[in-house]
Amino acid sequence: MKRVINSIHSFQKDDIYWLGIKLPLILYWYVLTKRVLENYSTIPLPVGVCKLVECDFLFFEEFKLGIVVVIAITSILYLAERYMKWVTLLIFLISVFVFTAEEANGVLSRNGMYSFVFFAQSAAYWFHYLRSKQTNLNESRVQFSIQIVGFSYFLSGASKILESGLSWAADGQRITLQVLKSFYYNWATDGKVEHITKGEQIVKFIEENSGSLEIMLWASLLLELFAFTTAVNIKYARFYGVGLLMMHIGISMTMDILIMSFVVPMVIVLINPLGLLLSGSQKAIINATR
Amino acid sequence: MIYKYLKYFISVFGMGVFYCLGFVILRETHPFSRFPMYSSFPNWSYLFYFSDGENELIPSNKFNVNAGHVAHFYYSFASANDIVCGNFSETTEELHTIGKAMMSNYVDSVQTKYNSIEGLNLYRMGFLYQNDSIKIIDELMYEKGN
Numbered sequence: 001m002k003r004v005i006n007s008i009h010s011f012q013k014d015d016i017y018w019l020g021i022k023l024p025l026i027l028y029w030y031v032l033t034k035r036v037l038e039n040y041s042t043i044p045l046p047v048g049v050c051k052l053v054e055c056d057f058l059f060f061e062e063f064k065l066g067i068v069v070v071i072a073i074t075s076i077l078y079l080a081e082r083y084m085k086w087v088t089l090l091i092f093l094i095s096v097f098v099f100t101a102e103e104a105n106g107v108l109s110r111n112g113m114y115s116f117v118f119f120a121q122s123a124a125y126w127f128h129y130l131r132s133k134q135t136n137l138n139e140s141r142v143q144f145s146i147q148i149v150g151f152s153y154f155l156s157g158a159s160k161i162l163e164s165g166l167s168w169a170a171d172g173q174r175i176t177l178q179v180l181k182s183f184y185y186n187w188a189t190d191g192k193v194e195h196i197t198k199g200e201q202i203v204k205f206i207e208e209n210s211g212s213l214e215i216m217l218w219a220s221l222l223l224e225l226f227a228f229t230t231a232v233n234i235k236y237a238r239f240y241g242v243g244l245l246m247m248h249i250g251i252s253m254t255m256d257i258l259i260m261s262f263v264v265p266m267v268i269v270l271i272n273p274l275g276l277l278l279s280g281s282q283k284a285i286i287n288a289t290r
Numbered sequence: 291m292i293y294k295y296l297k298y299f300i301s302v303f304g305m306g307v308f309y310c311l312g313f314v315i316l317r318e319t320h321p322f323s324r325f326p327m328y329s330s331f332p333n334w335s336y337l338f339y340f341s342d343g344e345n346e347l348i349p350s351n352k353f354n355v356n357a358g359h360v361a362h363f364y365y366s367f368a369s370a371n372d373i374v375c376g377n378f379s380e381t382t383e384e385l386h387t388i389g390k391a392m393m394s395n396y397v398d399s400v401q402t403k404y405n406s407i408e409g410l411n412l413y414r415m416g417f418l419y420q421n422d423s424i425k426i427i428d429e430l431m432y433e434k435g436n
Binding site: 039044045047048049092095096099100103105106107108110111112113114115116119120123143144147148150151152153154155156158159160162163164168171172174175176177178180181184185186187188189190191203228231232259262 | 302303304305306307309310312313319320321322323324325326327328329330331332333334335336337338339347348349350351354356357358359360361362363364365366367370391395415417419424
């Protein structure tokens, strides 16, 4: 017991914060990649890297199990903080192949940010190695990840301005069409008519509150456009992350859309709830044993 | 002085800027994307659904897919085959071509009791925002066996 308490005492704050990011990040990545390998069997519409390399091999029955084992081993090495320069790079490459194969099936799961977070982490380890360990690895591996999340939201906001101009929020009254469509999607997926009734109720509510809708759309656009500023400070990033989470909850409530491959890494990297929980528990244990 | 600011900028934003440059050079190529979800609110939208010979809905989850993925396939297939789609501009022949590919991808590849149904249909349900109201326009894209 004493040894356990001593080890809790010796565990550095930075390591706990980092563990809080990488544990849920790799677990969810493992689930996502495994799901792609199980759900698809061909490459009907080659895109991206699958145009350069035949990606069908990912789905060969004789390789599938082997790939899942490789994914499991890299995940374990990542958690064990072993060969990190190479492991994070390998995770990135596997991620690119697997998620491109998913896109080649016509499914756009928007996993690009997720893949590139691993590249950013790999870059942090490589910089640390190449500069003879003179960089602050504890800071850069987290900060590089935050940059990718922040800039992905920025790109999404910039895309709205480039495509629709500043009238994007004002054009928002036509969002009712997207809302209705989302609920019809649910109906077409599981056949339950109540989805349509719910969609019609929400459309009516939005039409009656069009002023509030425009304010909310402006708020979400500004949140996205300035999300790159999260790279400046980790504590600020956490507050900003809560703002983005509120935005996603709002979208989920009105449109029944939650892009998990976007929300999950954002919550893990910007807010890091597990890191907060672990460091809080550590403090409590230390205080209790004093 | 400028060097100092540049160094700060690169250390704080360098990786993010690199990601943006990746998108500028490679466009929508995984892992690069501008994440264009809801970048605009067009006055039209599509949904795709399967029905049996009696025109009763067959939920897409019976073919292990959700309706969002079916719609993604529609746009991806059209784009890969240089078919301009959207705003009800597709011709009947184009809808038939895409519908055949969708049926093949989602129905023929999965073994369920539903893919042997006689007269299995694929419909496109179009939503059109006009005069502050939403019109729904159904169109048969493909009938299995035809």
